Every structure is written in structure tokens, then in C-alpha cells.
Amino acid sequence: MTITYREALRMGLREALARDQRVFLVGEDVGRYGGTYAVSKGLLDEFGPERVRDAPLSELGFVGAGIGAALGGLKPIVEVMTVNFSLLPLDQIVNTAAILRHMSGGQFAVPLVIRMSTGAGRQLAAQHSHSFEGWYAHVPGIKIVAPATIDDAHGMLGAALDDGNPVLVFEYPALFETAGELSSARVDIAHAQVRRQGTRATIVAYGASVPKALAAADQLAAEGINAEVVDLRVLRPLDMDTVLASVRKTRRAVIVDEGWRSGSLSAEIVARIMEQAFYDLDAPVARVCREEVPIPYPRHLEEAALPQPEKIVAAVKGLFQ
Amino acid sequence: MTITYREALRMGLREALARDQRVFLVGEDVGRYGGTYAVSKGLLDEFGPERVRDAPLSELGFVGAGIGAALGGLKPIVEVMTVNFSLLPLDQIVNTAAILRHMSGGQFAVPLVIRMSTGAGRQLAAQHSHSFEGWYAHVPGIKIVAPATIDDAHGMLGAALDDGNPVLVFEYPALFETAGELSSARVDIAHAQVRRQGTRATIVAYGASVPKALAAADQLAAEGINAEVVDLRVLRPLDMDTVLASVRKTRRAVIVDEGWRSGSLSAEIVARIMEQAFYDLDAPVARVCREEVPIPYPRHLEEAALPQPEKIVAAVKGLFQ
Amino acid sequence: MSHVAAPPPSGPVPFARENSLKLLKDMLRIRRMEEKCAELYGAGRIRGFLHLYIGEEAVATGAMHALARGDNVVATYREHGHALLKGVPMDRIMAEMFGKKEGCSRGRGGSMHLFDAAARFYGGNAIVGGGLPLAVGLGLAAKMRGEERLTACFFGEGAMAEGAFHESMNLAALWKLPVAFFCENNLYAMGTAIERSESQTDLCTKAASYGVEAFPVDGMDVVAAYEGAKRARAKALADGPVFVEFRTYRFRAHSMFDPELYRDKAEVEQWKTRGPIHTFTARLKAQGDLTEERFLELDAQVEAEVGRAVAFAEAAGWEPVEDLTRDVYAP
């Protein structure tokens, strides 16, 4: 079946709501409006206003309420409309959801999923174009997933609900219109995945950067450089085995990250390669990240600020100089 | 003159308030209570309640008000009692203070200083022991400083107020009782500083980890390893010239960071060394960081979770294996 | 909270004729500028999010006429009208919408982020509630510097559910700051009707609980909006913060992406009978202050201004990529 990334997300939501009465969806405009990006469209009619629950503009309040509802025996899916607004409830995520199990000596589980859209590329300017996946990946006690494919957009939500930990699911509006075949394979939220086999360099990417990495690999192949593309998929805990296996094979790597370069998740990947595969490298690992600037509105400047296939191509070629 | 780190901070505040009528201090309990850590004790009597202004518990509100006051022509020093509470106003810091100058095309400056205490080590448990300096260092548009010495505790505030950008000053309760000589030298907020000369390995640290790094270097010296210690001082923008000069000399490095290992600032330092000094290294760079766990209350577990001189010593020795 | 519109504003307009015509013309300037923006959005000249103020023009028009030049204004992503009437030139607004470097934010902000230091227009904020603490700080600065300067802060009724509203109201009231909180209650926050967003739909009761003077105003009536804002300004400069609920309605979708599943067409049509421009026009005509010719003349002047603004924007240049990271930090 060929569906879009958006439809895959919706299908995942519908299945989760249908499968378990404890699951409910809460967030701003998830119901009557149908979701800002129309992801939850139709679900209000199907499941009613208790289980597809519109919340007022109060991100701290309803994320915290989601945590409480999880403690109270439900399995909430909280939608924070975009990552840009997720700084408002960050305290609840870091200081309650992430630590409660440990701090209570293992007594309390928080089986919660928080979904949010993330990333730039739609000319929404500085306050609506953040990529904070890397920030969240810094926090012990939560898991972070970044679906880049149709199968992951569909399947990661269910896996996240089954996980028993608070899981943050990052969705990429830049991918919402992409279409592809939905397979019947179950997805896990434990492993990175090689999306394209290659021998001469490894490109590590996640989320909306994955298709960019694949496009770059196509171009490189045309120029005779056979690059492998690893989709991280899970940003915490990192599956370094898959990354390192690829790097040890190719001996060269470029990390692509839509976050600002300094302190982005790409730095952690580089540091781990340094720590664990230093002697396997034929060249220093390179990074392609967001420029260190608030994203400007005009298209040419936004494009210049973000990772692009050409920049990835250039970075890979740079590994051979 | 020998004074404590706390007294040096207070002296910096007093001088700033005395020097410029536009400067004022606002935050929870900075006035009548004298500051949670007694840093601002006495300033209310000296400067009055308008300029040493107690704020209600509303971090988002008064940090945002500080930004507005800066726009309105004042030079606010906003105290967020501890970094742990700074997640509440994070949206104002990231989505307004950091981006306003750029997003407005250079029209609006935000000459604001935000002070907060940070770090663990006082058995305050999971919600009161965070180290988020690295998170802040990810954000373009703000500067981040971390005084580790008496001179820096005294002088960085004035330099921050003169800077013209929003500057976050991180203060270390773990160092408040340390005493030392106050010199008359002016400090900048642009450079890292070599705190101990060495030849065989570089230890990079900041904040409360600096004395730990120095203690480790003493121990290493006793064992015949002459280590150099670099105090980062400024966490954004990073002064990599000083770090790289040291690493190129010693060819080995350990980065110490009180933040959780994955995605801490240490990763960025490692990544930059990879990018810029890969061929100068004789061994992979190592890291000594916080374990990936919410800080537990008992002393033995807290100590086990944090960087300690012995762990730094072991990491440096590991570079030679 | 009833979503049913009251009867259209009517009765004599108590202003000198020239003032009335200025108000009318300013409402038209917002309307025509935004109609043009919608058209340009369709044509792909304007991108990103675009939130139109159409239907709500009486609020910004009445309020801005009540403010002094030296007053500060803080607004939201639905701020084209506020920027224009606070004194940001239309051509610079239009260039900003295009993303051109002659735009009022150098093209970097677009529709949601209009700024103008000279006009004391502090934006343009795409974080709901994000401007409120700023306004408190601007008010604090004015007070500490001994300036006679109001800060007016505009926000939607949806923003009142945010913690930022609560903290800002409390701070402004505690510190007795010269801040006017201008709530534009258009009954919806995206698709969320006020009764699903506020447990207390009487917004003035809510605001009064901070010990702040609060009153409602008919936001479809530019006369009431002007008088309400004027009263608020005087009060705020004398005694500290004031809250005004401007009862209004947006005639268009929330943004250009909104399928409007959440409200009836009939409700929209009913509110349109209270449209601020045609009702004001009718009242002025009724009292002999306006003829159809004069109206058409004004409208033509406005259309000409819009035309010039579009031409300016079209002719303006792009910021060079080399300047991408300029202004991230002070030089």
C-alpha cells in the first residue's frame, strides 16, 4: 500500500487508539481543527472528545497532565504542536517525566508518548524552525525517536507506547507529503538502520536529513564514491553498534544534523567515534549542520542555513582530500 | 586581598550597581532574603528595592521582563535562583533574547545578564543538581560564561554588562567558599585560559570542574605526568584557539564536563578537536562526565555520578595505554 | 460565552469629520493591504505563515489612534495592522512580507516578525503569550526611567490560558507598571473556541482577579475601540496596568492553511454584518460626514498606497547570503 508520511502517522494513531482503551490523544487543536498538520484529522469523529481531547494553550499544564495521567494508569499521547513550543513544558519533561522512575526508586513508571513536529525548511522564520532533538537526547530517562520513513512514521508510535518509558516522537513536516510503500514489518525503537549500503564513506543522518543524505549518496555514486547511509532512527539511547560497524567498514564518516552545529547531536556521534573507532579512521569525521543563526524567513537564506545534499556531497568529498 | 568566590560575586554586583544607574538586579529573594546563597546580601540596603528587586515565583515572567527592560534602555541583571529552574523561562531566553537582534535585522539589542547557580555536589538530589551550561552553549545569539576563579567571579559580570549581548553567567555553589587572592587585572569574556602549564596531556574543564582538574594534575605530576589544564571560561563562543594550541602541544586530551555525558559540551570540544587537530593526536580524546542518571541524594552515589579527580587521573593515564 | 454577534454598531460618531475619515482610511489601509497579501500569498510571493486581521481592524485602528508616538507596542503574529498604524511604512511591511532586505526586519522575519525601532514597534511574536513578559519589562523600564510612556500589549483570548499571561499580569500589577493589556477576543484560538480554552469565559472577571482594572469594549466599533483605549491609556499611566477585552471576530481562516472545520459559515456571516468598515461607513454617511464619492476617493488613495508598497517590495533586493550570520551578535 502506498501512503504518505502523514497518512502513516495518522494510521499509527488510529491503531493505537483502537487497540487500547487507556490510550488517548491530547493537545492543542488535535480534535476539531484536525491537527495543525492535519495528522489527527478524522480521529475526533471516530473516538470522541474524551479520547481525542483539545487542550487550551497551556503546554506546561497539559504535558504535566499527561505525565500525571500516565501515573494514574492511562497511556497518554500528548501532542505538542511543534518543538518550538516544547520549551514551555520542558521542565515537566526533564524534571518529572525523565527522572520519576529513578528518583522514586523504581516505583513509578511514566508510560507516556509526546509527539511533536520539528525542523525547518518551510519559511516559518526564527521562532518556528528549531531542531531540538539533540537537546532532548541529552536527558537520561527518556527515549527519543525520529521517524524518517513511512514504516517508521506508522510503526514507531505503537512501539513507543509499548516501551514503558516516556518516549518523544519527532515528526518531520518536511516529510509529510512524501509517499512510499507501507510494509507489514514491525519496527523497533532500539536500532539504527542502514538505508543504503556503501563502502567508501558513511553518512549518518536522522529525520528529514535522511532523504538529503540519500540524495547526496546518489550524487556521490554518480561520481564514483559509494557511500553508506545510516538512519539513526533512535536518538536516545544511541545505537552506536550500527554506526561503528559502518564506520569501521568505510573508515570515513560525515554526520548530518539539522540542529545548530555547536552542541548538536552530531557532536556526540563524532565524540563516540573518536572514543571507539579512532584507529579505524582514515580521515577526521566531518559534520554538516545548521549554520549558527536563527533561521531567516527568505528561502535563499533558509536554504543556506540548512544542511543540503550539495553540502553533504562536498563534505564527503572533503574526506578524501 | 584574599576573598571568597561568594564575596567576589557580591563585589562584582555592587560595582555594577554603583557604576551605572541603568543596572538593576531582579530575581527571587535577591533582596530581603539576601539571595539563596547570600550572594546579594546587603545590596538591598545599599541600593534600595527598585534596583534590588524581589520578584515573585514566576521565572518565565521576570526573565521576559528583564528582556523587555533591556529593550527599554536598562541593563538588567536577572537572577534565576538555580539552573534547575531555568527551564521555565527557557522559551524567553531562546525565542526572544537570543534571536531578537538577528530577527529584527539588527535593530534591537538585548544588553541583559542572566545569572544562575549550577551544578551538583551538595546532596540536593535529582531536581536540584542539573548542569545545563552545555545546553545554553548550543544557542546562537547568547554568550555563556563560567567563572571558576576569584578574579572571574568578580570581573565577568562587568564584562558581561559591557558586552551588549545577552550573557548568561553560571555561578558554582561548589566554589562559593573557596578563597583566593583578588588581582587588579581586568578579565575578558573572550578567551580560555591555561591554568597550569604542562606538556604531556591537556585537561580541558570549566566551572567547578577546574579545581578538580587541577587536583588531578597535581596527582599526575606526582606520578610523572605533566598535564596542562585549560579553563574554558567562556562556553559560547568557544575559544578553540587556546584549546587547540594546548592539544597540538601535548597531543593528548581529556575533557571534563559536569553535564551528562551524551550531548554535553564535552562532545562539542571532542568534535572540534577531531575536525581541527585529528592529525596532531597521539590518542583518542577522552571524556570524564556525569553518569547518565538523575543525581541521587546519598553522598556516595552522588560522588559516583560526578567527575572526580581520580576519574580524571585515570582518564589521562588511559591516554597512554 | 455566546458566539452570537450583538447588533451592528450604530449611532452617531462623536468625532470631528476629519478624525473620523482618518479612522476610516486607516481601517481601509489595513484591509486593502491584507487583501493584497492574501492575493500575493496565492501567487507564491509571500510564504510561510500568514495570519490575516480582516474583520478585526477596528481594534488596532481605535487603539493606535489613542496612543502617543512615543508609546511602545508589543503584538503577535497577527500584527500587520498594528505595525502599520504604529507607524511602520506600508512599503517596508510589504517588503518584509516578501523577505526583501528593505523590509522592516531586513526581510528576515516575514509576516510574523515585523519590527521597527523608530516606531517603537517591538514585534511580531510567533510564540503565543511570548510578548506579554516583554511588555512588562518595557513598562518597568519606562517607570524606572521616569518616562511618560505607555506600553500596549496585544494578544488573543487564547493566550490567556498560558502561564505567561498569568505571570505577566501579576508582575505588572505588583509593580504598578504603565502597561495596557489589550486582549483581542475573537472567540477562537485556531480551532479552539473560547469555552474550550477558558474555564472562565468572562475575561474581564478573570483579569480583575489580579487587582487590575478591566473592562470590555466592542471591538467591531472603532469609536468604542478608540475610547476604550484612550481610557485605558490614561488609567495605566496614572495607576498601573489596565486590561481591555476587545470583542471582535476574524472573518478569515486562522492562517492560510486552515480548513475552518470548527465553526459554522452562518456564524461567520452573522458577524460580517457587524464588519467594522462598512458599519462605520454607514454611520458616517448617515450623519453626513461622508459621501460615496469621498469614500471611493479614500479607497483609491489606499489602493494607490498598496500598489506603491507592492512595487517597492517587488523592486527591493534580497539580503546577500554572505550576510546570513550578520547581527547574531553585537558587532
Place this chain on the structure above:
Amino acid sequence: MSHVAAPPPSGPVPFARENSLKLLKDMLRIRRMEEKCAELYGAGRIRGFLHLYIGEEAVATGAMHALARGDNVVATYREHGHALLKGVPMDRIMAEMFGKKEGCSRGRGGSMHLFDAAARFYGGNAIVGGGLPLAVGLGLAAKMRGEERLTACFFGEGAMAEGAFHESMNLAALWKLPVAFFCENNLYAMGTAIERSESQTDLCTKAASYGVEAFPVDGMDVVAAYEGAKRARAKALADGPVFVEFRTYRFRAHSMFDPELYRDKAEVEQWKTRGPIHTFTARLKAQGDLTEERFLELDAQVEAEVGRAVAFAEAAGWEPVEDLTRDVYAP
């Protein structure tokens, strides 16, 4: 808001004698346990932050007696009393204070982070206002699952300035959740007196602005506290959220580090005349429900319990370092 204490609670205690003695004993249990904690803090056995509830015992005691076993409680860093009376055994609390693995949070939380799943005691939260949204969620879960279960949420008056308070009240009211908001108004947030923290010092007026039933209760009188909490519980289970302002006072410093520069000794002394334990004792004696011997006997029982708890804590073990990262994630 006057900081002057009202006359001490007086008049007949309308409970059966055994109930009254149980209330008295529970107040004593909190008091003696905390006095011991203060002593142990001085001796370095307890570390970190320690916030004592001394003076405020009537609130938690009255409230917990009004709750059912199956009710949920969410509290703050000043929560020893709440934990104890919700059913967390004193020895496990004391072991937690020591940081021992037999502690109710495995020793990881200490004073500010007591937890007990069996007692439905959800902490212990060192972020001011942080527990309020949790309580809303617990209430939502109870409602969606059709359980007859109250969630009681305790917080200080200082927390009411936080956005978290505002958002939580609004959500609970909108969704009509069975949540009791129990505000412990002790007039200070650290060193900040209520009139510098709230523009509206009448907290019930403030709470009522959310469309929530709100009433004040004398928090120094365990009779009033019990009756207030009982009324709140019934109302919340039937109709949705209720707010109760318990007017109380802390006799000790904010935490063990506080030099108390911000209030007069005379004010503290005056409030001490209203101390919840000695006034209740006097009333029971006056009506013949208590003799001095019986009081001493109760007190001795309590002292014995405290002694056992300390012995338990002393004997308990440390969590091994190998378990440091256990429970970060689900197994």
C-alpha cells in the same frame, strides 16, 4: 494581607474523643518526627535541603483524615507530614532522610522526594508549582477510568504566582476534574511576603476567577482543616475542582540555611500563640477529652515511634554503587 494572627482557635471540638486523640497524635507524630530531623540535620545524618513543616501540622493532619485511602496526594518539598499521614511508614521516611536504600524512595530522593506507590503518595517535588499539572493528570485518569478517587494537591501561596498554577487550575476546571487544590498559605515564599508575591492577596478571589469553588480555612485549627478538607473532597468528587486556602504559618526558617532576615521575631511569637498542637490540646482538656497523663502517654508513644524510625534508618543499608543507574529506564 495582614500578617497578624487571629485569636487562637478555641471552642468545643465536635469529634468523638478517640477521633480527636487520633488527630492530636498525628500532629504530634509530624512534630516529633521533624524535631528529630532538625536534630539529625545538625548532627550531619541528614543532608541536602530540609524544609520543616513545624507550625503547619493542622493542615496535613486535618486534610489527610478527610481523605480516603485510595485518594491520591501530590505535595511539595515540605512534605514529610503529608507523606507520613497518607500512610508512608515513619521508618521508611526516616531511612529516606538518611539516604538509605530501605527509604521510601530507595534513599535516592531524600527529604524533598518522598514517594510511595502503595500509599498513592506521588511526592515530593522540589520544583515550585511542579506538582500541580501532575495532579490534574491524576484527576483526569481517575475521571476517565470512572474511579471515585480524589487527587489532593498541596502547594504554598508562593506557587500561585507561577504559570503552572494558572494552567493547572484552568485545565482542572475546564475538564471538571476531581482535584482538590490545597493551598498552604503561610504568608511567605522563602523571604518573600505574600504582598510582594501576589497582586491579589485574597487567594480565594483569585482561585474563584477560574470558576472554581474556593474558600478559606483556619489552617492552625485541625478541626477547621478537617472539615474544610472534607467539604472540599465531597464537592470535588461531585462537581470538579475545589480550592481551599489553609491560613497557616511556619514557625521555623524556610530551610536549614535561612537566616530569617525578612520577618520580625515578634510576628513569629504571636503566631506561635496559635500553635495547632497546644491549642488543640487545651481545647480537648477543657472539654474533658484529654488529661495531662493521657497527653504524656500519647507523646511517649510518638517518641517511641520516632526512636524506632531512627533506629531503623541507622540500621538500614546504602544502595550499592553498582545500582547507580538502575531504574533510569524500564527494565
